[in-house]
Each structure stands twice: as C-alpha cells, then as structure tokens.
Amino acid sequence: MTEPAVILFVGIIIVAGGIIWLKLQPFLALLLGALVVAIMTPASAVEQYALSKGATVASALQQANRSAGERVALEFGNTCSKIGIIIAMAAIIGKCLLESGGAERIVRSVLRLTGLKKAPVAFIISSFFVGIPVFFDAVILLMTPLGKTISIRMGKNYLLFILAIAGGAAMANSLVPPAPGPLFLAGEMHIAMGTMMIAGIILGLFTITAGYYYAVWVNKKWPVEVRDSIDAKLEDIRSVSLQETKQLPPLWLSLLPLLIPLVFICADTALHSIHGGKTATVSSSLFVQKLAAVIKFLGDRNIALVIGALIALLILRVHKKESRAGLSAFVQGAVISAGGIILIIAAGGAFGGMLQQTGISQRIALWTKDYQMALIPMAFFITAIVRTAQGSATVALITASGILSGLTHNTDLPYHPLYLGLAIGCGSKLIPWMNDAGFWLICKMSNLTERETLRAFAPMLLVMGLAGLILIMIAAKLLPLV
Numbered sequence: 001m002t003e004p005a006v007i008l009f010v011g012i013i014i015v016a017g018g019i020i021w022l023k024l025q026p027f028l029a030l031l032l033g034a035l036v037v038a039i040m041t042p043a044s045a046v047e048q049y050a051l052s053k054g055a056t057v058a059s060a061l062q063q064a065n066r067s068a069g070e071r072v073a074l075e076f077g078n079t080c081s082k083i084g085i086i087i088a089m090a091a092i093i094g095k096c097l098l099e100s101g102g103a104e105r106i107v108r109s110v111l112r113l114t115g116l117k118k119a120p121v122a123f124i125i126s127s128f129f130v131g132i133p134v135f136f137d138a139v140i141l142l143m144t145p146l147g148k149t150i151s152i153r154m155g156k157n158y159l160l161f162i163l164a165i166a167g168g169a170a171m172a173n174s175l176v177p178p179a180p181g182p183l184f185l186a187g188e189m190h191i192a193m194g195t196m197m198i199a200g201i202i203l204g205l206f207t208i209t210a211g212y213y214y215a216v217w218v219n220k221k222w223p224v225e226v227r228d229s230i231d232a233k234l235e236d237i238r239s240v241s242l243q244e245t246k247q248l249p250p251l252w253l254s255l256l257p258l259l260i261p262l263v264f265i266c267a268d269t270a271l272h273s274i275h276g277g278k279t280a281t282v283s284s285s286l287f288v289q290k291l292a293a294v295i296k297f298l299g300d301r302n303i304a305l306v307i308g309a310l311i312a313l314l315i316l317r318v319h320k321k322e323s324r325a326g327l328s329a330f331v332q333g334a335v336i337s338a339g340g341i342i343l344i345i346a347a348g349g350a351f352g353g354m355l356q357q358t359g360i361s362q363r364i365a366l367w368t369k370d371y372q373m374a375l376i377p378m379a380f381f382i383t384a385i386v387r388t389a390q391g392s393a394t395v396a397l398i399t400a401s402g403i404l405s406g407l408t409h410n411t412d413l414p415y416h417p418l419y420l421g422l423a424i425g426c427g428s429k430l431i432p433w434m435n436d437a438g439f440w441l442i443c444k445m446s447n448l449t450e451r452e453t454l455r456a457f458a459p460m461l462l463v464m465g466l467a468g469l470i471l472i473m474i475a476a477k478l479l480p481l482v
Contacts, residue, residue, distance in 0.1 A: 002041070007037055007040045008355060008358065008389055010037070010040065014033040015030055026347070026348075031072070033351050034072045034351040035068060035069065037355055037358065038068035038069075040358075041357055045358055046064040047063070048060075048362070049356065049362075052362065071357070073350075075354065076347065076350040077346075078353070079346040079353070083441075085305065086137065086305045087441075089308065090305060091334045091337055092334045092335070093145075094334075095145075095337075096257065096330075097145055097254065099316055101243060101248040101319065102248070103145050104248055105254040106254050108245060111150070119161075120157060120216075124165070124208050128171060128205070128208055130169070131168060131179075132172045136169045137437075137438065138265075138301060139165070139169035140442060143169075144165060144446060148161075148226055151226055152226055156223070158224050158226045159456060160216060160219035162224075163214075163215035163218070163456060167215065171204045171211070173393065174425040174426070175201075175207075175425040184394075185397050189420065189421050199418055203425075207426070207464040210464055211460050211463055218456050218459070222452070222456065224456075256311050257308040257309070257311045257315070261301075261308040265301055313327060340444065344440045344444055348435065375404070377469065379420045383399075383426075383430075384431070384465070388433070390435065394428075397428045400427065404420055414480055415480035416481035426465045429462070431461070439453060442457055
C-alpha cells in the first residue's frame, strides 16, 4: 500500500511546482494534481475513508471501485454544489453595488464614522462578527467589492483591506459556533456551546489584532495596487467615486443586498440552534411551524444570495435606468467573471478531497497517538499538520477533536477542555496553500497572484494562530476554570 505521506508529497510537487515554476494555469495544475493523487491512492484506502465518514459497506465499496477520473469529478461537483451559486450571485451583487454607486455610498458612510485611518480596523472587526453566522466564502464574496472601492478612494492600502476581510472571517470560522467546525468540536469535546462562543469571540478579537498588525506591516513592505478585473473595472470605480453623494443611492437601499441575505442566514442559524437542527415540533402552533419553514427556506445561503442578487439588480435598474438588454449583458459579464473563480475553487476542492481519501488524516492520528508533548501545543500542531496536509480547516478541526477527545475524558487535566478546543481552532489556520479552496477564493476575488497570496495571507494566518496558542497557554495557567 502506498504511504499517504508519499502521495501527499507528490501532490504538493505537482500543484505547487506546476503553478510557481511551470506557470501552469491554476485550474490545470490542481486538476492534474487531483488526478495523480487519485491514481496513486489504493482502493482499500478509499474504502476505509468512506467507512470513516459513515458510509455503508456497500456504498464504500462502490466508491472504492470508481475510477480515478470519476472520483475527481464527483469531488469537483461536490465543491461546485457548495460554492457555485453563491459565488455567481455574490459576483452579481458586487458588480451591481459598484455600478449603481451603492458600494461608494457604503464606503463614504464608513469613512464618515471611522475616518480614513481606522477604516481597515472597521473592516477586520466587521468581517469577524459577520463571519460567525455566515460562511467564510460568503463574507469574502460580499465584502471584497467594498474593499476595492474604499482602497481606490484612499489611493492605497488595497492589500491591507483584503487581509483585514480575510483574516477576520477566517478566525471566526474556526473559533466561534455556529460555524460547522467549532460546532462539531464543542460537541465532541463536551464544551458548553455558550462557553465556546464567548471564549472564541474573546480569543478571536486578540488574534485578529495580531493579524491586523501583521497586515499593516506586509502592506507597507509589499504594497499591491487594485487591479482591473471583469467584474470591477478601475475606470468604473473611479468614475463612481467622483459623483456627488446626492447622486448615489441612499445608504439603507445600498445595504439591502448585503443585509437581507445576512439577516435570513442569521435567522436560520438561530432557528437551527434553538431546535437542535430540526424545524419546529408538532406541538408548536401552526403559525410557528409555517414561520420556521419560511425561515429555513429563505435562510439557505443559496436562496439568500439569490434574493440579494435580485435586489441588487433592481437597485441598478431603478438608479441607473438600465434597459433589459443592458441588464442582461451586465449579468453575463458578472457570471463570466464568477465562472473562472468557480472552476479554480472546485479544482482546489477536488485536490483536497483526493488527499483526504488517501487516509492522511488517519495516518497523522496514528503517528501522534502516543506523543507525550504537553496537550495544548500538541493539539495545536496536530491540527496544523492535518490542515496543511489536506487543505480543509473544518476537516482538520474534526480530525483533531476526534484524536484528542478521548484524552480530555480520560485524563485529569489541570485546566478546562475549552483550552484544548481553542488550541485546535487556532491550529486549523495553519497553513493555507493551493489545496485549500479558500486560498483560491481570496486569490481570485482580490486579483492577487498566487505568490502574493502565499506571501501575505498564509503568514497572516500563521501569526494569528501562533498568537492564539500563546494566549491560550497563558490563560490555561492563570485561569484554568476548574
């Protein structure tokens, strides 16, 4: 049986080498890497992976007997099903906000409240709190157009705004329920949900502060200018920025395409938490049942983003007096822009999925089961290794919590298991690269090159993760909560 670590190494060489040295288009390099990893992975490893995910023996055997190309295509399709619609709709929302002047109106209002110097701080805090109930990718897609607009208006700090948006959303995604990873982790390690949320928010605010100072430094060292893209032409952004405020849509109207999806998704999240993932029970009144059904429907992130896109198009139609033909061409341009991003992210998801099927996570668990390192840094580094190896922060959280949950139950810890959970959350931030769909989302939405994203975003998460680990170890010593 081929060693999973060898397969991982080959995959890294193909993808990273193909993009950085051979200058292959990322979609091709990722797809080639996924195919090679799938070919090298034995059927027995695929079957074991499927069984570990709860598949029946028959379905696991069926998956193992699929060809490498079919398995890659299935994982490619699974990633598309998760992100395809929301990326397309978010592209429409972003382009509509830029074209109608809505983004400019929001930016002017933010600047009036915070001033130019504090605008990046407002962005990183906003993305952190919005990222608690909303998926990481939705935060990036909705806030990046605002970052482009405000950096054009300031004439600098584009990289700082992109890192602020990505850093805040990334930490919320791994530390604070109801994000899927922290939600699973809290249940697996028997940490009270409220405790995990409060501690995650407190720790998250400290880590994004460290990340912000890194972002300020890297923005000065390697400044990046806003670049032209199909969905955000610099000429269009500049022309809108010259308009008088009274010519722009009102603030409340400009915020609707962003706030309505956010409200719907948050309402569904709250309903999910209250009813433990189920809709209102039979004992509830008919009105409550119908209301819960409506919230569940509208709170689906695909539906919520479609509604946001329709509202954004309506604002553009009314404010810019666009004809139907003009709107059709407009939507086509936004969708074409989104299509390239979707292909790359889906290929990244397929590559990460193939790495997971090798059994690399289980192998890491086996290597570390008897490791006698102090538990908090051990939890952090196990999670970091799993994340770096296979790309998904959520998978890393789930894997590490599965490895360490037994230790928390059977070991007389001198501190609350919460600290182990937080260490796992921080470790899941290290290290994003080409096998991570989120890496490609940030890279392509912001028009940064692969090298720039590796140089700026990956070290920022490293800084935030290590800052979190240090703070956790200090807190566990001074405030053990037992």
